[in-house]
Amino acid sequence: MDIKERALLAHEQWKGKLDIVNRCPIESYEDMTIAYTPGVAEPCLKIKEDRELSYRYTGRGNLVAVITDGTAVLGLGDIGPEAGMPVMEGKCALFKAFAGVNAIPLCIRSKDVDEIVRTVELLAGSFGGINLEDISAPRCIEIERQLKKKCDIPVFHDDQHGTAIVVSAALINACKLTGKAVSSLRVVINGAGAAALAIARLLLSLGVPDLILCDKYGLLYAGNPDMNPEQALVAALCNPRNLKGRLRDAIAGADVFIGVSAPNCLTREDVALMADKAVVFAMANPVPEIWPEDAKAGGAFIVGTGRSDFPNQINNVLAFPGVFRGALDVRASDINEEMKLAAAHAIADLVGPGELSPEYIMPPAFDRAGHQKVAEAVRRAAIASGVARV
Numbered sequence: 001m002d003i004k005e006r007a008l009l010a011h012e013q014w015k016g017k018l019d020i021v022n023r024c025p026i027e028s029y030e031d032m033t034i035a036y037t038p039g040v041a042e043p044c045l046k047i048k049e050d051r052e053l054s055y056r057y058t059g060r061g062n063l064v065a066v067i068t069d070g071t072a073v074l075g076l077g078d079i080g081p082e083a084g085m086p087v088m089e090g091k092c093a094l095f096k097a098f099a100g101v102n103a104i105p106l107c108i109r110s111k112d113v114d115e116i117v118r119t120v121e122l123l124a125g126s127f128g129g130i131n132l133e134d135i136s137a138p139r140c141i142e143i144e145r146q147l148k149k150k151c152d153i154p155v156f157h158d159d160q161h162g163t164a165i166v167v168s169a170a171l172i173n174a175c176k177l178t179g180k181a182v183s184s185l186r187v188v189i190n191g192a193g194a195a196a197l198a199i200a201r202l203l204l205s206l207g208v209p210d211l212i213l214c215d216k217y218g219l220l221y222a223g224n225p226d227m228n229p230e231q232a233l234v235a236a237l238c239n240p241r242n243l244k245g246r247l248r249d250a251i252a253g254a255d256v257f258i259g260v261s262a263p264n265c266l267t268r269e270d271v272a273l274m275a276d277k278a279v280v281f282a283m284a285n286p287v288p289e290i291w292p293e294d295a296k297a298g299g300a301f302i303v304g305t306g307r308s309d310f311p312n313q314i315n316n317v318l319a320f321p322g323v324f325r326g327a328l329d330v331r332a333s334d335i336n337e338e339m340k341l342a343a344a345h346a347i348a349d350l351v352g353p354g355e356l357s358p359e360y361i362m363p364p365a366f367d368r369a370g371h372q373k374v375a376e377a378v379r380r381a382a383i384a385s386g387v388a389r390v
Helices: 003-014 029-035 041-049 051-057 081-099 113-126 139-150 158-178 194-206 229-235 247-251 268-272 292-297 320-329 337-349 368-384
Strands: 063-068 102-107 129-132 155-157 186-190 210-215 256-259 279-282 302-305
Touching: 041 051, 063 081, 063 113, 081 102, 081 320, 081 368, 113 139, 129 139, 129 158, 129 320, 139 155, 139 158, 139 194, 155 158, 155 320, 158 194, 158 256, 158 279, 158 302, 158 320, 158 337, 186 194, 186 247, 194 210, 194 229, 194 337, 210 229, 210 247, 247 268, 268 292, 279 292, 292 302, 320 337, 320 368, 337 368
Parallel strands: 063 102, 063 129, 129 155, 186 210, 186 256, 256 279, 279 302
Antiparallel strands: none
16 A cells, blocks of 8 residues: 555544543542532632632643644645644644643634634633644734734744744754854745745844745835735845845845745756855755755755655654643743744754764654753743743
């Protein structure tokens, strides 16, 4: 059987990737009187007096809601909430496997921003954090923005910020090998969707001084009439040389290419125009913007992709388990820029100086101790930035 057949058979046999396991014994009437009525009334009354005690007397402090509307599932597009459920279950399984975080998939039958926001807002008291997943752009940006204002728990859109964190980690380690300072880089991001905009914002926070985004209409610049409002907000912070034109106009002399766009849109001739020791992160999946062998043939020094069958996979799973573990542990009210940057540096540091090479700049996803180091860095950043509540 090929991988598609194997996956279909496995999902049929599993009938879901998650299970509910009791942490309390239910073996006797005495057990029931403690776990359920009448004993359960006592923690209920305590929480009524102080809602924060829900973290002490229930499991919400280690519980994340994984929310989707099914409009941007993997590379499959708008397939609907039910069809997105296998992906959401898989995400929940990764939360548990890598960080011990309990997670519940919630697939919402609506594409209306206000309906989704209101639904999640009403459910927020049952959870310690919200992970938004596979919601189409630019709606996902507005949904997250509104939920951050309305909820007193962390709200994190992994397709945006998880991607930004792992790209930043990869860039930090690439700079160690090229000898170039982040503060000297010229970076081109191809794609201007939600992930690209989040990457741009975090790279600016990291200290990248010259960053240009490009979409199918061309380069983004202040005043470009083809931009949507979210793109305009980021474009105002980027493109300091006010370049106009197409991708090739920006790629000449660039130190780094970051692709979150479409297959085969970068050529080896484009790579040849880049600066010495060029870095290419071609992350379109399953077919990247340029195949690694072609990027190398064009002169790229370091190449990363979103695929597991090439070196330097740039994978969100390196980020979100540890980010949420750290945020939950200190009951953070938000996952802010300081916490994202801390996660990026922690991921980069998981590859030791003696291990770094052009073929190895990202740590393995299955380094469970590494996820705990990311969590610890996020905890420290949450405390230092004032969003920790314990």
